[in-house]
Amino acid sequence: MNKKELTEKAKLHLWVLCFEIGERRVGSEANRKATAYVKKVLEESGWKTEATELSVIDWKTDGAILTYNGQLFEVFSSPYSLGCSLQGELIAIHTVDQLKQADMKDKIVLLYGEITSQQIAPKNFPFWNPEEHQYIISLLERGNPKALVCATERNSAIVGGVYPFPLFEDGDFDIPSVYMKDTEGEKLLACTGQIVELESKAVRISETAFNVIARNNVETAKRIVITAHIDTKIGTPGAIDNGTGVSIVLLLAEMLKKQPPKYPIELVFFNGEDYYGVPGQVKYLKQNAGKFGDILLNINIDGVGYREGLSCFSALDIPGNMRGILQEILLNTPEIVEGLPWYQGDHSMFLQNGCPAIAVSSQWLIENIECQDITHTSKDNLSIVGYERVAECAIGIAEFVNRL
Ligand SMILES: [Zn+2]
Structure with missing residues (x-):
């Protein structure tokens, strides 16, 4: 798929997630619609999926x-x-x-x-x-x-x-x-x-929510875990945070099926990054207790696709060979730059457990984190998305994973 096709697909996913579904607070019906949607798309692309049920509270x-x-x-x-x-x-x-x-x-x-x-x-x-x-x-x-x-x-x-x-x-x-x-x-x-x-x-209302996890059939070596949180804060359609991240993982699901990397791939849609109890992340930690050594790398996508500025890949604790490949990709892709390290995302959980990580985001957001008034508000809607940025990140990640 070329950039134009990927851009169009990204638009479609984002339309469903941020316009048709909208706010996806943990425990809400809309949140469950969103996890059902990604599960369906993953299965259509031929991935084996798993929905892990989480006991949560919704609130009104x-x-x-x-x-x-x-x-x-x-x-x-x-x-x-x-x-x-x-x-x-x-x-x-x-x-x-x-x-x-x-x-x-x-x-x-x-x-x-x-x-x-x-x-x-x-x-x-x-x-x-x-x-x-x-x-x-x-x-x-x-x-x-x-x-x-x-x-x-x-x-x-x-x-x-x-x-x-x-x-x-x-x-x-x-x-x-x-x-x-x-x-x-x-x-x-x-x-x-x-x-x-x-x-x-x-x-407070007792409810359920789900992590959705997809795996390819490779089971030999250490795996690459690609993550994006699917939930939003209350009161926002969560376009940049994190409809774009979810859409990129869905694009990758298609791309990595057509051109499979040699490593096992795990795609994880976390539920709870923007929720007080981070239930999806806690569940994943429990499921993988003592087994983080099986993870080669985490790529976490959060805050991508802001229409101003470029996308950025922040490499955190990655080994030399990966750094080399990343540098080449950055050199060949003027729309993606190396980002400053930042830790307020799900990649921190992997770093804390000794896994290297690449955090993918928007340069503008990372650099203006202290003065922007978009995140977690109704302003984080589709009008601020640069759809091409979304496609470029998917292409950059797919190329990186395929060259490992
Ligand atoms: Zn986020």
Whole structure:
């Protein structure tokens, strides 16, 4: 297939994933539609597939309301939080020291300023979990407040373009919480010591989701694992994050069938990269415990195809022979450049288990990670996709894998 044909196919996959299906949050019907779609395409290309069931929670809210004496404050239910309908005395906390000393029992706690500068890692998140975050969570759980109101600022480096950002996005943390803009928090500060009313119409729902894995018939040597996460955050159709990555793996499924590499290939659609519990990744880790030595290389595709700038391949801990092949491909492909190392993706899991990895993404996104306002928002839609970039990445990866 030439670049033009691949570009057209990429368009079709992206149309289905990001327009017909749209937001693919873990546990939703749309998410299951997306995994069924990739499974069907893989089988049509002749791959043996496996869908691994994951027990997850889906989450919905009909909104949240915070009032004091008739005055309304704009708040949002924290994703995956429990709902509530209650009233209590408002206290305000802005440092960890204050949190240590505060009597929070039966209060509604406004968290603002320093303590809300970074999103708190989910309680059971396996890959990145600073002690300070766990400490804040344990202080809150011990203090047992009725609910939390979190005022947050703009922070693109950590949460993409989301403002305000939810301080907690954690289905394992059971204190009901809402979040609001820092500017709204400043107004609410005037109400400390008063009785405020809070309602958050959020519900957690037990659901299922799937990892989809496909394998070719080669079973001799170490395998190459090509990965893309299929889930999105709530509120985005996830075009660049990560409809394009999913589409590239589907293109590769066709290309590598027609021109099979000599290594075993495993194509993995992970469910959960953008979800608090990363269930698909945790499941894969368990399934492969003690067996990461059988993996020659991980190629993880996430954030590819932004219409501005080029695509980039970031080589992480790869051996000399692979580096040589990669350099040749980069030399012959002006649309792909070597990228800076970055670690906020599923390739980190492979690196942590001693496997080399290549992370495929958009140069513009990696270089502007701290100032862009697209990721995890409704702006991440098909209008920002450069379809040719998607086809070029598929061609570059196929060539690399075939030359190993
Ligand atoms: Zn992503």
